[in-house]
Amino acid sequence: MADPMTQSTQISSSQGLNEGHTATSKDSKFSVNDLVHWRDPKKSGVVFGLSMLVLLSLAAFSVISVVSYLLLALLCVTISFRIYKSVVQAVQKSNEGHPFKALMDKDVTIPPETFRKHVDLCLTHINCALKKMSRLFLIEDLVDSLKLAVVMWLMTYVGAVFNGITILILADILLFSVPPVYEKNKTQIDHYIGTARNQVNSTMAKLQEKLPGAMKRCKTE
Template sequence: MDPTAQSADISSSQNSAAAMKESTLSALELVYWRDPKKSAVAFGLSLVVLVSLATFSVISVVSYLLLAFLCVSITFRIYKSVIQAVQKSDDGHPFKALMERDISVPAETFRKGVDVSLAYVNRFTRQARRLLLVEDLVDSLKLAGVMWLMTYVGAVFNGITILILADIIFFSTPLIYEKNKTQIDRYIDLIRSRVEETMAKLQDKLPGAIKRTKAE
């Protein structure tokens, strides 16, 4: 392989890893409420949008959001124009600083985002192939059990309701876990040991030809 191309691949991998790490840290800061104001805004906006989608159509939600934004911005623009006329000032457009700000996405940032997304997609497709084609019988049985439980969840909740619950859990569980880490870890270890014991007993009862066959 050309050393230049190899160096470029290594640099791209390092950039992708750095971008993934940065995104993960940003998400962790939000869910652990390191900055309460940012977390509250993110949680509030996401919850409002999801509840709105549960009540109205996507088109209605988008239209109402844009209409609310326009009402605020137009009102503020008229207010500032009246103030400038009364005071005979020449401050210009109230949103001039925002309008002059460069909001274009840099090519490098876009490439990093694509690389990070591609890494997740490839990982998902490999894992899906492994489970759906029964590379490991026990793991595929676990997936089947989870999907069977999800059929009951789907019968009780619709997709938007599940997303609302997931949003609440996403912003509340990490903080609760951080405050009660010792007790929660103890219960998780207990549950994990019970599940492993049950799966081990199940595997022992399987015929030898279809037992777990992971590569050593």
């Protein structure tokens, strides 16, 4: 019969491992949320700076040039560090081995289960988008199709003023600036957003009533 103290230790160890695994999952799950809310200013600053550098580089150079320069810079850093560590080991006559051995030992392959899960998730989103596009372009609901037409008409003006890279740069700036501002002024912003949403819904309801032959929405729970 097993010792009760041993069983208690094993249970505690397994609970600790499960808690650690759960904490790791939570950390990875909310890492993007932590970045955009500037929970760790250093990490958020580095990510924001690198993303802006890449986008500004894409605005000035071609994609091939930017990717090539980034990979070349990475190779220069790793090769320089490798040579430096080799010289230090030769001078000190130490046998520390390859400086990147710990990184090379890590498993960087994608498990088949993870790949299939992400493929299934992407397929679900694609099918949902195709159904929505079919519903909008085949005029299942006239009001929704008119909304899409108005949005596309406005986007023609946006496209005339901004190109794709400029929009991505603005989106990157908003991504790292709006969440902290919203977090500090959540009550006031929610109030104004709710007021604007109510006005838009009221206007669209009146418009739907006045449209001849407008198809009524079927709300199914």
